[in-house]
Amino acid sequence: MPRTLDPSSPYWIDNPARLRDLQSAMARRGLDAYLATRPRSFSFLLDAFVPWRSYLLIPAVGDPVLYTFLVDAARIGDETWIGADRVRPYFPMEGQDPISLIKSCLTSEFRISRGRLGVEDGISTFTPEGHLTHYEYQALAAALPGWEFVNSHDLVDAPSVIKDAGTVARFREASRIVDVGHEAAREALEHGGWQGMTETVIAGIAALAMRRAGSVSEWNFAGLNEISSGYRTGLGACTPPTTREMRAGEPLMLDFHSMFMLALGDHSHNYLIGPTTPVLRRHGDNFVELVSTVLAAYRAAVTPSQLIGLMMDRAAALGCAQFVLPACEHGIGLFGDEWRIGPADAGPFPYWTAPDHAYAEGELLICAMQYVAPGDGVGFRYENPILIGKDSCETLSKYPLGIEEIY
Secondary structure, three states, rough: OOOOOOOOOOOOHHHHHHHHHHHHHHHHHHEEEEEEOOHHHHHHHHHOOOOHHHEEEEEOOOOEEEEEHHHHHHHHHOOOOOOOHHHHEEEOOOOHHHHHHHHHHHHHHOOOOOEEEEEEEOOOOOOOOOOOOOHHHHHHHHHHOOEEEEEEOHHHHHHHOOOHHHHHHHHHHHHHHHHHHHHHHHHOOOOOOOOEEHHHHHHHHHHHHHHHOOOOOOOOOOOOEEEEEEEHHHHOOOOOOOOOOHHHOOOOEEEEEEEEOOEEEEEEEEEEEEOOHHHHHHHHHHHHHHHHHHHHHHHOOOOHHHHHHHHHHHHHHHOOOOOOOOOOOEEEEEOEEOOOOOOOOOOOOOOOOOOOOOOOOOEEEEEEEEEHHHHOOOOEEEEEEEEOOOOOOOOOOOOOOOEEEEO
């Protein structure tokens, strides 16, 4: 049966209010219906994990209908807040394909013969973004003569930028879970535990600890938990774990992910497996200094451009600017909402983070920094969800910043 919303829960999100707000925005834009196809929209509006290609059809008034792949419809209907009868399967039979079902719902159930349909179009660095495909656009246009398709993804994106209390609480818990993973990894690695251990094994040790702590997924599409050792740390992101064994005198990077109630934990920690060298130690100290500098500068009204400038100036002073990737962050939201920060069309490159976007209180993003010195066989990565405040930021993962030497 559909999940009952509990306003007394610290993790409560008022999804019906989000739906009503979206319908008010649809009215202002003159939309008769809205067709959501992105996982970020499903998470934001339905508060349910929707991994298959799906279609959320939202009327001007009333509850939406979700069409999802047959194998998952019953499960999603059991987990979301809308009525189970509003979650319906599609499958490859005449009249049961997504396009036919969308047409039938609009004309027979919503009783709209023609009008303006909001759709989600665009481009993203994030592979499973879920924008409407060219095939779907053509098939819908043929099935719905007289309809105008209006790119309206911003009606979902704009209100998702500032996180409400329930969403922030979920992110804090997801980050606590990631810290449990790092603690388990540290315990497994120390006192020579790293000897003979592969990247895949340490990824599994952390994953088990995080699952026991409440994580339901290692959500990242770039390799789940990302691990790199030795020269692989200098290859940049992303680094799915391999069967490479760790070795003395090499760096090690652990980038763990968790998911709690669709909120995502993401934190990277770096090690030097002893005995290390002065060159590696200097690189490590430089990176910690750069991360500390950037974290101290995050606050409302600061822009990505200003942060990057500050970071690169400090890197130049340390003599390591050539090793630093000129970026400080990426966006994050509930499952499926990754990478971009701020409006899709506000910067010089559409659908990319606007370099002059001014952060506001209540924004939540990932501080993401990378340092690569492949000539020395080393690289470091830092990722941590941060909540923007008026005069500072809150780091949600509390695992200590530093590059430890382990033996």
